[in-house]
Amino acid sequence: MIDRLFGDLTRAGLAALAAFVLLLLVLPGFATGYILSVTTIILYLAFVGQAWNLMLGFAGLLSIGHALFMGIGAYASAYLFARHGLPPIVGLIVGGGLAVAVGAAISALAFRFAIGGVYFALLTIAFAEFTRIMVDHARFLGGTEGLFLPVSAESRQGFDLFHLRGRPEMFYYVIMLLCLGAHALCRWLLTSRAGYYWRAVRDNPQAAEALGVNIFRYRMYAVMVSSGMAATAGVFYAFFYNNLFPEQIFSVERSIEMTLAPIVGGVGTLFGPIFGAFVLTPLGEVLTWAIEWLQHEEIIGKQVKVDGVKLLFWGIAVAAIVLLQPRGLWPWACKRLGLIRAPEDREEGR
Amino acid sequence: MSTLLDVAGVGKSFKGLRAVHDVSFQVSEKEIFALIGPNGAGKTTTFNLIAGAIRTDTGGIRFAGRDIVGLRPDQICDAGIGRTFQIVMPFPDLTVLENVMVGALHGETDVAAARRRALDCLALLELDTRRHVYAANLTLPDRKRLEVARALATRPRLLLLDEVMAGLRPTETDRMVAILKRLRAETGLTILLIEHVMRAVMALSDRVLVLHHGERIAEGTPEEVTADPAVLECYLGSAPV
Numbered sequence: 109m110i111d112r113l114f115g116d117l118t119r120a121g122l123a124a125l126a127a128f129v130l131l132l133l134v135l136p137g138f139a140t141g142y143i144l145s146v147t148t149i150i151l152y153l154a155f156v157g158q159a160w161n162l163m164l165g166f167a168g169l170l171s172i173g174h175a176l177f178m179g180i181g182a183y184a185s186a187y188l189f190a191r192h193g194l195p196p197i198v199g200l201i202v203g204g205g206l207a208v209a210v211g212a213a214i215s216a217l218a219f220r221f222a223i224g225g226v227y228f229a230l231l232t233i234a235f236a237e238f239t240r241i242m243v244d245h246a247r248f249l250g251g252t253e254g255l256f257l258p259v260s261a262e263s264r265q266g267f268d269l270f271h272l273r274g275r276p277e278m279f280y281y282v283i284m285l286l287c288l289g290a291h292a293l294c295r296w297l298l299t300s301r302a303g304y305y306w307r308a309v310r311d312n313p314q315a316a317e318a319l320g321v322n323i324f325r326y327r328m329y330a331v332m333v334s335s336g337m338a339a340t341a342g343v344f345y346a347f348f349y350n351n352l353f354p355e356q357i358f359s360v361e362r363s364i365e366m367t368l369a370p371i372v373g374g375v376g377t378l379f380g381p382i383f384g385a386f387v388l389t390p391l392g393e394v395l396t397w398a399i400e401w402l403q404h405e406e407i408i409g410k411q412v413k414v415d416g417v418k419l420l421f422w423g424i425a426v427a428a429i430v431l432l433q434p435r436g437l438w439p440w441a442c443k444r445l446g447l448i449r450a451p452e453d454r455e456e457g458r
Numbered sequence: 459m460s461t462l463l464d465v466a467g468v469g470k471s472f473k474g475l476r477a478v479h480d481v482s483f484q485v486s487e488k489e490i491f492a493l494i495g496p497n498g499a500g501k502t503t504t505f506n507l508i509a510g511a512i513r514t515d516t517g518g519i520r521f522a523g524r525d526i527v528g529l530r531p532d533q534i535c536d537a538g539i540g541r542t543f544q545i546v547m548p549f550p551d552l553t554v555l556e557n558v559m560v561g562a563l564h565g566e567t568d569v570a571a572a573r574r575r576a577l578d579c580l581a582l583l584e585l586d587t588r589r590h591v592y593a594a595n596l597t598l599p600d601r602k603r604l605e606v607a608r609a610l611a612t613r614p615r616l617l618l619l620d621e622v623m624a625g626l627r628p629t630e631t632d633r634m635v636a637i638l639k640r641l642r643a644e645t646g647l648t649i650l651l652i653e654h655v656m657r658a659v660m661a662l663s664d665r666v667l668v669l670h671h672g673e674r675i676a677e678g679t680p681e682e683v684t685a686d687p688a689v690l691e692c693y694l695g696s697a698p699v
């Protein structure tokens with residue numbers, strides 16, 4: 109089992125992965141509140157990045173509307189908690205189920221009518237936008253005024269996993285386990301029949317079909333797993349931030365944000381989305397400090413918006429990656445550091 | 459011998475161009491049946507019709523007694539027909555072994571078992587030393603062999619081979635002929651092949667069907683069709699027989 113899941117890693121790669129996991133486990137022991145909150149956001153982006161990567165990187169399906177699935181999970185769990193006092197696990201089941209059903213419906217529509225490539229991506233945006241407008245007008249979800257989760261000063265000190273009310277450390281550990289769990293799930297899926305079929309469909313659907321792959325079904329599976337993961341991220345998001353606004357949750361920026369870490373880290377790789385998140389988010393933080401410092405020193409004016417500069421930076425980062433390392437930073441780093449085995453070094457049947 | 463594949467009066471037009479017109483033939487179990495004819499004769503189109511890649515305009519196709527018209531390509535594969543593509547279609551970002559494993563996973567959920575089967579198929583096609591190469595980096599003859607290995611891995615009863623010997627050297631052609639003969643002898647595989655390499659057609663086929671302008675002009679043993687005046691006629695100015 110270990111061999112099957114981690115057979116692609118060299119000894120150095122295995123050691124690096126173990127060290128990484130260990131570091132994540134002990135981090136709250138010495139990290140400042142700021143570091144912990146940044147790492148929580150990194151892990152959140154690494155988690156949704158893996159969900160998105162599963163579709164594009166494994167199955168070749170581009171979604172630019174993944175905020176839809178994340179938002180369904182967020183709104184469903186927030187609504188059930190805020191209005192009916194139901195714990196997030198119920199929200200996860202309902203929201204996750206709903207997101208998977210919506211994902212299946214979009215796939216059925218798209219693949220039945222042979223809507224592929226860029227048109228499929230446009231369809232995902234259309235559904236996200238459509239949902240945003242619906243939620244804008246849904247009174248029971250707070251509409252444009254937002255939906256808020258009850259939170260007390262006292263609950264911020266606790267460690268109530270069942271209701272996801274507690275200290276920052278609790279949220280950190282929850283998203284860390286989700287992120288590592290997603291990584292394990294992706295490894296398992298990629299080395300199972302579904303993984304082989306997905307990559308075949310991604311590389312050449314016509315050839316895959318001739319080899320007995322029901323491409324409609326396997327594409328649909330990919331969308332369903334990915335949307336379920338994104339909805340799980342949404343539940344976390346809702347309970348971490350405690351407030352939801354449709355224009356934030358379902359915005360195109362939110363969908364784009366999910367794509368950055370995997371694109372920079374390496375689409376189609378297992379660790380790329382995690383690596384990408386760990387590279388990009390700290391860079392964004394440094395950028396924020398730099399702008400604030402420049403504004404403080406009155407070198408640049410207050411009219412310069414941090415968010416705008418960040419967007420510009422992400423644009424440049426993605427363009428640079430696509431031009432210089434189109435396969436992403438992670439494969440490049442692996443080669444440099446010798447973390448991944450060449451196919452000929454993975455022994456058969458191990 | 460019982461009929462495995464029964465093609466009855468199939469036809470297909472592309473925007474008024476009659477690519478295949480009223481073509482009928484039967485392939486018996488364990489037979490090696492060749493489809494020949496000049497370029498543009500409609501051979502590949504006939505394959506695509508059988509494999510479900512394109513829909514027939516007219517006629518019927520039965521496989522093992524079952525009507526397979528209207529089935530999707532993956533359902534045709536399920537039914538027991540494996541195919542190769544004349545314009546090779548490897549999965550470029552998968553290794554040779556992984557390419558063949560996709561085929562071997564047909565009707566097999568155990569990845570380790572599929573890997574063993576894939577290795578067997580690769581050994582048979584003499585591609586085992588290339589198994590860890592990404593398919594994007596293969597030479598054309600190796601890609602042709604990969605097509606065969608991958609289709610074979612799905613455990614077909616009928617194998618459709620579209621010009622898999624094109625580009626092979628004569629010695630390589632002879633090896634491929636030997637492999638296919640061995641396959642038939644050992645596994646009872648039925649083979650329908652499109653081939654321009656007459657050396658292979660003569661050595662392999664029990665029967666040959668000649669197509670020209672989408673129509674059937676002759677059928678018989680290799681010796682019979684190569685002596686047929688109509689066949690010689692259609693090949694004049696084209697590849698010599």
Ligand SMILES: Nc1ncnc2c1ncn2[C@@H]1O[C@H](COP(=O)(O)OP(=O)(O)O)[C@@H](O)[C@H]1O
Nearest residue numbers: 472475477495496497498499500501502503504
């Ligand atoms: N998908 C297609 N669309 C339009 N025309 C096609 C298509 N496929 C084949 N044809 C045409 O049908 C005829 C038969 O082609 P084909 O079956 O590939 O011939 P062969 O394999 O015998 O060389 C040719 O004139 C070809 O241009």
Ligand SMILES: [Mg+2]
Nearest residue numbers: 501502503544
């Ligand atoms: Mg052809």
